[in-house]
Amino acid sequence: xxKAKKTPRPRxxxxxxxxxxxxxxxxxxxxxxxxIAQVYHRYGFDALESSAVxxxxxxxxxxxxxxxxxxxxxxxxxDAEGWVALRYDLTAPLAxxxxxxxxxxxxxxxxxxxxPVWRNEKPGPGRYRQFYQCDADTxxxxxxxxxxxxxxxxxxxxxxxxxxxxxxxxxxxxxxxLNGVLEAMGVADEGQQAAVLRxxxxxxxxxxxxxxxxxxxxxxxxxGAYIDGVxxxxxxxxxxxxxxxxxxxxxxxxxxxxxxxxxxxxxGAEGVDExxxxxxxxxxxxxxxxRIVIDPSVVRGLGYYTGPVFEAELTFEILDDKGRKRQFxxxxxxxxxxxxxxRFTGQAVPATGVSIGVDRLLAAxxxxxxxETRAEGPVVVTVMERERMADYQSMVAELRAAGIRAEVxxxxxxxFGNQLKYADKRASPVAVIEGEDEKARGVVQIKDLILGAKIxxxxxxxxxxxxxxxxxxxxxxxxxxxxxxxxxPA
Amino acid sequence: xxKAKKTPRPRxxxxxxxxxxxxxxxxxxxxxxxxIAQVYHRYGFDALESSAVxxxxxxxxxxxxxxxxxxxxxxxxxDAEGWVALRYDLTAPLAxxxxxxxxxxxxxxxxxxxxPVWRNEKPGPGRYRQFYQCDADTxxxxxxxxxxxxxxxxxxxxxxxxxxxxxxxxxxxxxxxLNGVLEAMGVADEGQQAAVLRxxxxxxxxxxxxxxxxxxxxxxxxxGAYIDGVxxxxxxxxxxxxxxxxxxxxxxxxxxxxxxxxxxxxxGAEGVDExxxxxxxxxxxxxxxxRIVIDPSVVRGLGYYTGPVFEAELTFEILDDKGRKRQFxxxxxxxxxxxxxxRFTGQAVPATGVSIGVDRLLAAxxxxxxxETRAEGPVVVTVMERERMADYQSMVAELRAAGIRAEVxxxxxxxFGNQLKYADKRASPVAVIEGEDEKARGVVQIKDLILGAKIxxxxxxxxxxxxxxxxxxxxxxxxxxxxxxxxxPA
Numbered sequence: 001x002x003k004a005k006k007t008p009r010p011r012x013x014x015x016x017x018x019x020x021x022x023x024x025x026x027x028x029x030x031x032x033x034x035x036i037a038q039v040y041h042r043y044g045f046d047a048l049e050s051s052a053v054x055x056x057x058x059x060x061x062x063x064x065x066x067x068x069x070x071x072x073x074x075x076x077x078x079d080a081e082g083w084v085a086l087r088y089d090l091t092a093p094l095a096x097x098x099x100x101x102x103x104x105x106x107x108x109x110x111x112x113x114x115x116p117v118w119r120n121e122k123p124g125p126g127r128y129r130q131f132y133q134c135d136a137d138t139x140x141x142x143x144x145x146x147x148x149x150x151x152x153x154x155x156x157x158x159x160x161x162x163x164x165x166x167x168x169x170x171x172x173x174x175x176x177x178l179n180g181v182l183e184a185m186g187v188a189d190e191g192q193q194a195a196v197l198r199x200x201x202x203x204x205x206x207x208x209x210x211x212x213x214x215x216x217x218x219x220x221x222x223x224g225a226y227i228d229g230v231x232x233x234x235x236x237x238x239x240x241x242x243x244x245x246x247x248x249x250x251x252x253x254x255x256x257x258x259x260x261x262x263x264x265x266x267x268g269a270e271g272v273d274e275x276x277x278x279x280x281x282x283x284x285x286x287x288x289x290x291r292i293v294i295d296p297s298v299v300r301g302l303g304y305y306t307g308p309v310f311e312a313e314l315t316f317e318i319l320d321d322k323g324r325k326r327q328f329x330x331x332x333x334x335x336x337x338x339x340x341x342x343r344f345t346g347q348a349v350p351a352t353g354v355s356i357g358v359d360r361l362l363a364a365x366x367x368x369x370x371x372e373t374r375a376e377g378p379v380v381v382t383v384m385e386r387e388r389m390a391d392y393q394s395m396v397a398e399l400r401a402a403g404i405r406a407e408v409x410x411x412x413x414x415x416f417g418n419q420l421k422y423a424d425k426r427a428s429p430v431a432v433i434e435g436e437d438e439k440a441r442g443v444v445q446i447k448d449l450i451l452g453a454k455i456x457x458x459x460x461x462x463x464x465x466x467x468x469x470x471x472x473x474x475x476x477x478x479x480x481x482x483x484x485x486x487x488x489p490a
Numbered sequence: 491x492x493k494a495k496k497t498p499r500p501r502x503x504x505x506x507x508x509x510x511x512x513x514x515x516x517x518x519x520x521x522x523x524x525x526i527a528q529v530y531h532r533y534g535f536d537a538l539e540s541s542a543v544x545x546x547x548x549x550x551x552x553x554x555x556x557x558x559x560x561x562x563x564x565x566x567x568x569d570a571e572g573w574v575a576l577r578y579d580l581t582a583p584l585a586x587x588x589x590x591x592x593x594x595x596x597x598x599x600x601x602x603x604x605x606p607v608w609r610n611e612k613p614g615p616g617r618y619r620q621f622y623q624c625d626a627d628t629x630x631x632x633x634x635x636x637x638x639x640x641x642x643x644x645x646x647x648x649x650x651x652x653x654x655x656x657x658x659x660x661x662x663x664x665x666x667x668l669n670g671v672l673e674a675m676g677v678a679d680e681g682q683q684a685a686v687l688r689x690x691x692x693x694x695x696x697x698x699x700x701x702x703x704x705x706x707x708x709x710x711x712x713x714g715a716y717i718d719g720v721x722x723x724x725x726x727x728x729x730x731x732x733x734x735x736x737x738x739x740x741x742x743x744x745x746x747x748x749x750x751x752x753x754x755x756x757x758g759a760e761g762v763d764e765x766x767x768x769x770x771x772x773x774x775x776x777x778x779x780x781r782i783v784i785d786p787s788v789v790r791g792l793g794y795y796t797g798p799v800f801e802a803e804l805t806f807e808i809l810d811d812k813g814r815k816r817q818f819x820x821x822x823x824x825x826x827x828x829x830x831x832x833r834f835t836g837q838a839v840p841a842t843g844v845s846i847g848v849d850r851l852l853a854a855x856x857x858x859x860x861x862e863t864r865a866e867g868p869v870v871v872t873v874m875e876r877e878r879m880a881d882y883q884s885m886v887a888e889l890r891a892a893g894i895r896a897e898v899x900x901x902x903x904x905x906f907g908n909q910l911k912y913a914d915k916r917a918s919p920v921a922v923i924e925g926e927d928e929k930a931r932g933v934v935q936i937k938d939l940i941l942g943a944k945i946x947x948x949x950x951x952x953x954x955x956x957x958x959x960x961x962x963x964x965x966x967x968x969x970x971x972x973x974x975x976x977x978x979p980a
Contacts, residue, residue, distance in 0.1 A: 009834055009835075010545070010547040010548050010833060011545070011834075012587075012590040012835070013545070013586075013590060014541045014544070014586075014590070015541070015543055015570075015574050016570055016571055018541035018543055019541060020538065020539065020541060020590075020591070021537075021539040021540075022537070023536045023538075024537075025539075026537035026538065026539045027527075034520075034524075037517075037520075041517075041895060042893070042894075043890065043895075043897060044868035044916075047511075047513055047515075047516035047520075048510065048511070048512055048513075049510065049516045050504075050511075051504045051505070051508035051509060052508075052606060052608075053504075053508055053564070053608070054505065055501070055503070055505055057500040057501065058501065058503065060500065074543070074568075075566070076566035078505065078610075080505075080506055081506055084505050086576075096502050096503075096504075097502075097510050100502040100504070100510075101512075106912055106916050107912070108901050110897065116542060118542075118543070130541060130542060130543065138900060140901065141900035141901060143900050145879045145883065145898065145900055149898070152887075280880065281879060281883055284881075284883065284884060285883050286887070343499065343500060344500055344501075345499075345502070346499065378534035380534075389633070389635045390770065390771050393639070393771055393774065393775050394774060400532050400533065404532075405532050405533075406534065407534030407600065408635065410598045410628060410633050410636045410639070411598050411630065411631060422596055422597070425596040426534075426596050
């Protein structure tokens with residue numbers, strides 16, 4: 001018999017669609033989450049961290065996108081609990097938490113939550129199967145004041161993290177108005193209603209004429225394929241078109257257009273009234289249409305939410321992969337969903353909230369150069385004499401005690417060049433050198449690596465030439481002189 | 491045919507062994523993690539957040555506890571990737587990350603990581619299947635200076651989060667010394683070595699005499715069951731006992747005892763030398779035996795680690811469930827594990843690190859009353875006239891702009907008593923009231939709920955009686971007067 005084959009080495013690889021985050025990627029996100037949490041907290045929202053694992057039963061099938069398959073979650077069978085799954089968002093767990101703890105929680109319950117969620121979807125460029133969400137929701141208030149508050153808070157959050165007024169807009173729409181439009185169209189069949197919703201979702205892409213075609217007989221799309229239409233009459237399309245194009249110069253003009261679009265639908269009128277109240281509340285608090293605007297062209301999530309719907313877009317332009325200008329686009333969305341808790345308790349509990357796409361928001365700030373990318377590498381104390389490690393450790397201890405990030409080189413100290421290469425890879429601002437000779441004379445060498453890099457980049461500049469990038473200082477002055485370099489020239 | 495039964499309502503319940511964290515539980519942990527991250531960062535460690543999901547292949551079976559079954563992870567089969575699992579600690583993922591990204595990472599690579607890990611174990615009281623870890627590791631340095639640095643950093647972390655010197659001790663042992671002891675015992679058989687390790691693990695429980703019995707013929711345990719022994723001769727037990735009881739009054743005394751215990755074992759001598767160097771490095775940096783001590787009775791993890799082993803214990807006493815005094819115990823552990831990366835690359839990469847049990851550390855701080863438990867509920871602006879919601883929203887907007895946590899009551903405002911009950915449940919310091927009459931006179935009522943609660947608690951105190959817990963102020967003074975209450979009496 002042949003000798004048993006050795007177990008092959010495992011591949012060192014994240015599963016497809018998952019990734020690792022290093023250094024500043026982690027700390028910048030943490031800082032942003034903390035800034036957002038502070039705004040949420042100031043608005044009276046309490047932190048909640050629910051379990052990452054839920055029973056499949058509790059999670060339900062409440063994914064916001066209509067077309068999502070049930071298989072969109074990572075699920076497995078637990079010996080004791082049956083099927084369990086990783087949360088796919090922070091809203092479904094909130095419904096479970098509220099139903100489970102409702103006797104102990106205040107009513108209304110304002111809560112915020114931040115953390116990873118997992119989606120079992122085909123990964124693509126920039127599309128990961130684990131990503132962060134950062135949500136705030138109010139459970140147990142049917143008042144539109146709760147919706148208005150979420151919108152105002154969203155605007156505050158964006159400004160707090162570094163998106164200035166003018167670079168973002170929060171758009172508000174209302175599912176009830178759409179229901180009114182469906183009534184005005186005379187579309188009562190649920191299948192046809194769903195088809196109309198799907199068509200509306202394509203408004204961004206196909207425009208007014210495209211929507212008319214898709215609601216009617218159908219449409220030849222760009223690829224040459226013929227897309228069947230919903231089969232409605234031409235005049236039935238009018239209320240939808242009126243709805244989608246109702247945005248006027250002022251909130252009042254938009255609201256008037258909407259009232260026309262919904263005809264005499266009661267639910268539609270309720271929806272328009274709600275938008276009217278939201279606009280009024282926000283305007284009274286100083287949130288004008290430069291920040292938050294009633295905009296019925298917002299259709300994302302209309303199939304999921306039951307009342308007001310919000311979306312925050314960044315309006316500045318970036319260059320896409322092909323070098324074309326385009327708006328950065330959506331970074332947050334939300335709305336009212338009054339049926340989520342009912343699954344558990346049988347009682348309808350009104351709820352409204354928002355989810356911020358933290359990773360997209362971070363990407364936007366990078367795009368605008370609003371995130372500090374200055375190297376914050378540590379001061380590296382090099383090791384000239386292996387047996388004097390305690391001396392070098394004392395130096396870093398002093399530096400740290402002064403609040404300076406510092407470390408001793410802990411690799412093989414034999415090759416000094418490797419130590420300097422290491423300092424370079426660490427983006428260290430300063431290297432400290434103390435050999436036998438320096439030790440004897442009570443001094444250390446300080447190598448200004450920031451200046452060194454500048455000189456290497458542009459050696460002709462006289463100002464660099466005059467300043468030595470390496471100099472000797474008394475050992476006792478180590479901390480003060482390093483500090484001076486870190487603080488930069490006066 | 492009978493009518494199809496309605497789907498039963500889902501249970502609103504976390505899976506067994508999982509839980510939710512509310513409000514201060516979340517924010518206190520976040521604050522602690524941030525404080526720890528700052529210390530790690532100052533020591534030159536970089537943040538890493540690896541994927542929560544790993545291939546089972548990459549994760550391996552490196553759980554620190556020898557007796558753990560392979561089934562200790564939550565795993566499922568992915569269509570594309572085969573078997574994947576939730577990480578059970580932050581060390582196995584580090585090995586994968588380092589192997590995957592080694593060409594881009596500095597060498598040595600110091601990294602910290604914090605986040606939840608998942609264990610598929612039987613849950614028990616206080617034992618959850620999802621919990622936080624907070625690790626720091628140095629990959630690629632074989633120097634004991636790296637181990638000493640981890641120990642010093644651990645002491646700094648404990649003091650930073652609020653455990654004063656004297657209330658904790660970091661104990662250091664070395665697996666190599668134990669290997670030397672096994673050599674001195676003449677135990678070369680791997681099965682017998684494992685049996686000796688398991689016996690040593692029971693030293694805490696059964697003491698010196700118990701260990702002697704268990705190494706020899708066996709022992710009648712407290713429950714009356716007879717536990718078979720390893721079957722060694724009496725004299726073979728001597729080196730183990732010498733090892734376990736070698737702690738002397740000084741590091742030098744301990745080291746001398748250890749040298750005696752290992753006889754002429756080379757690996758044992760190497761281990762003692764390492765401990766000697768660690769003690770020397772730490773002492774040179776001012777970390778005396780009141781903070782970090784060589785202590786061979788630390789046996790947890792000796793089966794897993796390959797060199798120095800560390801454990802941080804809190805030494806103050808608490809009362810257990812039965813009201814008996816006991817030491818709080820271990821809150822962090824770690825050590826050197828030189829073989830972890832080798833699985834992937836074939837090359838041995840030395841590594842050393844520590845893992846802090848954040849939840850236990852938080853529990854300890856609570857126990858000692860070192861965590862601020864002052865209510866930080868929001869100011870609640872009550873709703874007296876539903877149609878004047880914009881007025882109330884303006885008040886909270888002003889309060890928030892002044893940095894004061896504030897919210898409008900968003901429940902049904904009909905019953906004013908419910909609004910005050912809500913404020914009570916939110917631990918609100920202040921309620922603000924503005925009815926029709928107040929509005930007309932340009933004033934608001936301020937209800938000092940902190941004072942109100944004190945009066946309710948002890949109505950006889952004259953000082954409370956003299957101060958009204960509700961008073962009227964001009965609307966324009968709202969923010970200033972609320973601020974005065976929050977700041978407390980001068």
